[in-house]
Amino acid sequence: MRSHKRRRKRPGRARRVSRTARTRARRLPATCPRVESARAPAPALPAPRGRQRSLFGLSGRQLSDRRRPGSVPGRARALGVLPAASMESGEEALLLARRQKLERMRQRGQNPFANDLDARDRTLVAELRAKFAKALLDPAELRYDAERVASLAAEERFHVCGRLMARRGFGKASFFRLRDRSGEIQLFAKQDVMGEAFAALEDVDLADHVEVRGRAMVTKTGELSLELAELRVLSKAMRGLPDKWHGMTDADLRYRRRYVDFVATPEAAAVIRARGIIVQGLRDFLDGEGFLEVETPTLGTLVGGATARPFATHHNALDLPLFLRVAPELYLKRLLVGGFERVYEIGRCYRNEGISTRHNPEFTLLEFYQAYATYDVLMHATERLFRHVDAFLSERLERLGFATDVRRWHAARTFTLAEPFARVPMRESVARSLERASLTTEVLDRLEALAFDQKTKSAAHADADGWVALWRTRSPRANSVDWSNLRRALAGCGSAGERLFVAYEYLAEPFLAEDYRSADGSKSLPVFIIDYPAEVSPLARRKDADPTLVDRFELFIDGRELCNAFSELNDPADQEARFLHQVELKQKGNAETMDYDADYILALEHGMPPAAGFGLGVDRFVMALTGQPSIRDVIAFPLMRPEE
């Protein structure tokens, strides 16, 4: 019977939902047991081979048993009353041990999943520490003075709830470490204090949720502790915690079992905590500027607001094909038409594109729109917003007792928000980077001739290969440019504007963090790239001085794009022409385009005030402020290919 109990570790699937993976799944032969068991409810089938990773404390075998009502072996096993001889692995043994303790508790009349907790007099660990702050001798090591603690609260009994994180037994005494949402504190259990209750500690396991009562005291090493009078299990954990020292390091496991990761990896939890505060900080800033938070549709019949490939779905009752939104932009601007001068939305958007350290299929976007403002106004607002949220985050975390997280993130930061952000027109940023690569503007002058068509395997100009070979020798930077992809991308361009944009992406963007530095050169400087080509900005207003460009900026921090903003196009005729261009591109086979939105044109015809709009990738913003290298680290549950 061991045959189905296969190795469960790292059965992981591709991070990327690749085409090959999908076709592989479809190509599974009909005889594959995995496919059969997934389709057929037939109870006679063996347990599905792949579905062995335990769920809710039950093995795959038990799960399949559970699908059969009245299945005695499954229930008996789940209750832990089958003999140890039926154990199939070390994991089973660990579960069994805990089930037996659970049964002992029930036999004693204790509910291992208590439902009668009264936490009105509960004290948080942080509150406890605050109460004894005056007795703190060494803040770094959290050492306390015993006499001062005693005089501050000699007989007061504290009620604390949390999860048990560590245990050290000494026969007639025991130390525990308890964690609640605010921090951790040591518990000291002594037989002569607890009496008979001490014996029941044998049924307590690491990871259990407990409530304790006891007085505060200081051990001889100076650690503030609760001397227990009582300890009661509130919720029995059927599984323990990962290695107490190394924690959980397998990346796949961490993202799949995020609930364990957050317990075992304090940094992972700190990032999610920071994220909540950052979003609060964004609201705090915008509310202070008189913006109204609104909600707009995430389901629609058209794709608009960004050039991106959408997720398609279907409404049954209306028999209507629908798309999940790629951006809220067009609805927020309809609200401008409707008289709301300052609106914002923080919401989930969905783009059916690749997954990377900077992309998750669903992500959070902040967009705000301000009537009677220009993109220049928004650049100032962006700087204030970033500094406000950063300070807000630090202040809140310090108040919550997580100052060390703030200090750690600040120390590791490779950029600064303290100095004015750089502002560079796109063309200038390319020219500057070329200069640093000893290439001057000759590259910019030959963009069209550089194009290399992947299909025909031919260059637009016969000498192009030679130019590149020569340029590569000019400097290390010139050599590190991704020339082949640049030339491929140029071949797909239909206008000078698109070529400039491509040139910027390959020649300037990868070097932004090097080219724009703080006054002392020690940090990278956030940089606004401004004045984008109109061809790549279908919703932005043209520059009065140069109609081939638009009043638009993107903000880059450490070379990563965080913001996109522009003065809004409110001329319905111009907008109509831009939509038509998008439709043209779609007909040529480009999947990342917008649809023609007739109702939006109609709205513009009713008069949209001059306005500027702003978008911020909230996930990337959190990455920047907390120094996380992957977007998966700032999302509580990033998308994973499901386990089989």
Added chain:
RNA sequence: GGGUCGAUAGCUCAGUCGGUUAGAGCAGCGGAUUUUUAAUCCGUUGGUCCUGGGUUCGAGUCCCAGUCGACCCA
């Protein structure tokens, strides 16, 4: 798409030139211990060495293919 490295107990990891019955720490279980904090000490359970082929008297180890992961390149 290509390259490099990796997958061994619930967790974190060793495993020599291919050679006895695959090891350690943590967690678990049994015992000792009333001030530890990665507690300590004694004993102990737990493994389809990612999957499938192959080479071999013999494979965790070598070869081939595949799956998945990390990093780098395009």
